[in-house]
Amino acid sequence: MKRFGVLLLALASAGCGGGSPLLHPARTLPLGDVRAAGGVSANVATGSLSNDLRIAKDLAARDAMQPGSPGTSPEYAKGALVAASIAPGIAPFVAMRVGIGDQFEAGLAYTGRTARLDVRRSFDDGPWSLSIGVGGTGVLAGREQESQLPNVDLKSMRGYGADVPLLVGWESDGGLYKVWGGARGGFEHAFIEAMTSEPASAALQPINLSGWRYYGGGVVGVAAGFNHVHVALELSAAYQTVVGTYNDSDVTIRGFTLSPATALWWSF
Numbered sequence: 001m002k003r004f005g006v007l008l009l010a011l012a013s014a015g016c017g018g019g020s021p022l023l024h025p026a027r028t029l030p031l032g033d034v035r036a037a038g039g040v041s042a043n044v045a046t047g048s049l050s051n052d053l054r055i056a057k058d059l060a061a062r063d064a065m066q067p068g069s070p071g072t073s074p075e076y077a078k079g080a081l082v083a084a085s086i087a088p089g090i091a092p093f094v095a096m097r098v099g100i101g102d103q104f105e106a107g108l109a110y111t112g113r114t115a116r117l118d119v120r121r122s123f124d125d126g127p128w129s130l131s132i133g134v135g136g137t138g139v140l141a142g143r144e145q146e147s148q149l150p151n152v153d154l155k156s157m158r159g160y161g162a163d164v165p166l167l168v169g170w171e172s173d174g175g176l177y178k179v180w181g182g183a184r185g186g187f188e189h190a191f192i193e194a195m196t197s198e199p200a201s202a203a204l205q206p207i208n209l210s211g212w213r214y215y216g217g218g219v220v221g222v223a224a225g226f227n228h229v230h231v232a233l234e235l236s237a238a239y240q241t242v243v244g245t246y247n248d249s250d251v252t253i254r255g256f257t258l259s260p261a262t263a264l265w266w267s268f
Helices: 002-012 047-061 074-086
Strands: 033-043 087-101 103-108 114-125 128-139 157-171 176-199 204-227 231-248 247-268
Touching: 002 087, 033 047, 033 128, 047 074, 047 247, 074 176, 074 204, 074 247, 087 247, 103 204, 128 176, 128 204, 204 247
Parallel strands: none
Antiparallel strands: 033 087, 033 247, 087 103, 103 114, 114 128, 128 157, 157 176, 176 204, 204 231, 231 247
């Protein structure tokens, strides 16, 4: 138990991008049972999202004054929204879940840039389960260690969001093996209000960012173990749309993300 607590603390102090995995099976915990989890998650921007971030990095490498005057660089604005709203990278995953009775379960998870609180209910039939829940997230200011782009100060970012996961799952006798899959959709609003840049005039100008992210996709996962310890793996794929503003440039970005994650579970 002591070693597991040290692991959770070490993960909580790690990096900061990453996705926000579920990393739980479809079946909820019995009343009073608790599951702690510690691991790592990643968020990979693909296709056009990856290109938008790469173009913005290239612009910054050629011109240190990016994003320039307000409204003059929509290409850089797209990259800023990818960095802030999509947040590609790796992050810790630390979570605690508890059964609250009548096949209901509550959970709290931390994933570097966000904290998520959720409640869900499962409907069980033999080894099969169907669960539906709702989660609320908060984007935590000051948790990003390093921005991927100049003048995109992720340490000042805040926000909120919500999501609805629907899972179907199967468990072997004794719960040694668990498999789940389903759909998940939601939204997130992220904003930055304490950013500054230094244009040619040398006068500091505030740079605000605001983005509304909408997403939907699928998730699959598996866990295996014995007694009170399991190792879980999960993969999510989602189509993302972000509508937002950066430095007075109104832009929209769209594309797919992949979010692999893994965790060690301890139930008691």
